[in-house]
Amino acid sequence: MAWYEKAVFYHIYPLGLLNAPKQNEGAQLCERLQLLEDWIPHIKELGCTAIYLGPVFESATHGYDTSDYKTVDKRLGTNNTLKHFIEACHSADIRVILDGVFNHTGRGFFAFQDIKQHRESSPYTSWYKNINFWGNTEYNDGFSYENWGGHNLLVKLNQHNPEVISYICDVIRFWVSEFDIDGIRLDAADVLDFEFMKALRRVSNEVKPEFWLMGEVIHGEYCRWVNPDIFHSVTNYHLHKALYSGHNDHNYFEIAHTVKRLNDQLQGHASSLYTFVDNHDVDRIASKVTNKAHLIPIYYLLYTLPGIPSLYYGSEFALEGRKINGSDDPLRPALDLKSLTEEINDDFLLGLIRKLSTAKAEHDSLTYGQYIELLLTNRQYAFGRFTQTGGCITAVNNDDSPARIVVPLKGHGSNVVDLFTNQQILCENDNAIIELKANSGRLLWIKG
Structure with a gap:
């Protein structure tokens, strides 16, 4: 079992979170990455087991216009600052992957x-x-x-050039030897050359056991990238879109159809996809939903549908954020963890995320279980994740009124309890009778 299969990620955009100057020119060396160590206990408490750390190497502006792949951006610190942070993460049993911006340079x-x-x-x-x-x-x-x-700030590399391929492969080797990273997220992977990506996979297989490659892919059939020759995973933008629009439109059919299509496309291996509800490039989920109460069923689905879930820094506090005039800056704010924790009025989302992370860690069916759709209407949705030894059922409701649903168990057992309250669920004739509050979810365990 590879570490990334059961991982829960915490995604940080460090230049934003740490309030670094927007421009590097004239900036002074400042070891801001040290401040990230204060976030490690919080990330651990959320149940996250890995960090995806956005761009950290020298660039002129936002980090995706790399000027030096082997030197940490002076706005964030030095190579030793990054090394120390990763060591602190590893001491807390948290893996770290870095952003690999190999499609273009600054x-x-x-x-x-x-x-x-x-x-x-x-x-x-x-x-x-x-x-x-x-x-x-x-x-x-x-x-x-x-x-x-269309940005001349970002100069497209010739990925057919053997010298370029060799250089980037050496960068990966350097990152592992120097910083002991556990994987790489490949920026703009949907426009990378396939032979180039195969070369990256080959060197990744050599540098470290269970080294994980995840590609940023927005459109297309994910099976083109998720296979033994290319990547272990890609960003699941299809599900990202379905999760918010399926709730805004009261249309669980969109979500269920997306899950089925991806599962069929990946031959039952959709659990390898990197799932998220927001990130540094898209509006915060709390700004996307028309009803904030829908955050509850959305996070139930993020954690229990097939996939490797990821939280974007600050969204556990239901932070809002929208692009303004095309600028991503509002999506990448500076945050003070102490202030956030003190000012929060309602920790309903934090508490739910912690419980969902614990459930995912303790119940293998939420990682390896076969996905089976059990009930589907516009406003209610239930599915199971089943293994040979048991399983879990997720039920969600996007309606403003409570709902009582009858969910077929399909012979998987009749001893069903709520995983968070331990309440016994009434079962009759191979069906579970599930009571759902308005705009809510429940995670049930079929006890063996």
């Missing part, structure tokens, strides 16, 4: 700077896609190039 990267200086005679002209010395950009370099997302 303009400050040494290879790009060499092209600016030496133009056609630079040995690095083939490191980037479509360098054109007859073109130009708004930076007036006297040449143009392929970028990512």
Whole structure:
């Protein structure tokens, strides 16, 4: 059993959380990463077993325009600061994965700077896609190039170049030897070259046992990336969308259909997908839902549907956040944990998340159990996660009124209890009679 199969992630965007200057130029060295160590007990209490740490290496702005893959951004500290933080996480039995931004570099990267200086005679002209010395950009370099997302700040690497492949593979080896990381999240994986990704998987298989690769994939069939040759996992944006719109529209059919489609596509292995309700690129879930009470059933589903659940820093406090004029800054705020903890008026979500994390840790069926849909209406939804030795049932209600549902047990047993209250559930004729409060969920255990 690999560590990542049962993991619960906590996603941190460090430049935002730690209130680093938006621009690196002129910034002073500041070991802000030390402050993250104060978050470790909180992350542990939430039941998270791994941290996905957003970009930490030298860049000019937001971290995704890397200028040096082997030096920690001075706004966050030094290599020793990062090393010490990861050691502290490992001491708390928390794994750490880093952001690998290998589709493009920033303009400050040494290879790009060499092209600016030496133009056609630079040995690095083939490191980037479509360098054109007859073109130009708004930076007036006297040449143009392929970028990512229409942003000339992000210069597209030529992933067919063996020198580029070798360099990035050496970066992965360095990160493991220097920092002892446990995996990498591959930025913009849906536009990475497949042979390039295969090379990354091969080196990842060599550097450390159970080293985990997870790709950022937004559209497409996930099975193209999740396989023995490419990645262990990808971001489950399909479920992310279904979770909020399925509640806003009172349409559990959207969620159930998404789960079935992904499960069929991945031949029953949708549990390998990285599931989330918000992150550094999308509006906070508390801002997306039209009824905040729906956060309860949403988090029940995040934890108990097939997948590796992830929490985005601060969302456990039901923080809101929306993009403003296209800026992601409101999604990536500086936070003070002590103030958040003192100011919270209602810890209903924190308490639920802790209980769900404990349930996932203690009940293997929530990781390895076969997903079986048991009941589906627009406003109520129940499913089981079953193994040969037992299973759990999740039931959720998105209606403003209580609901009483009759859920078929399909021969899996009749001794059913609420996992959080230990209340015995009435069972008749191979059915469980489940009472659901308005906008709520329940997690039931079929005792052997």
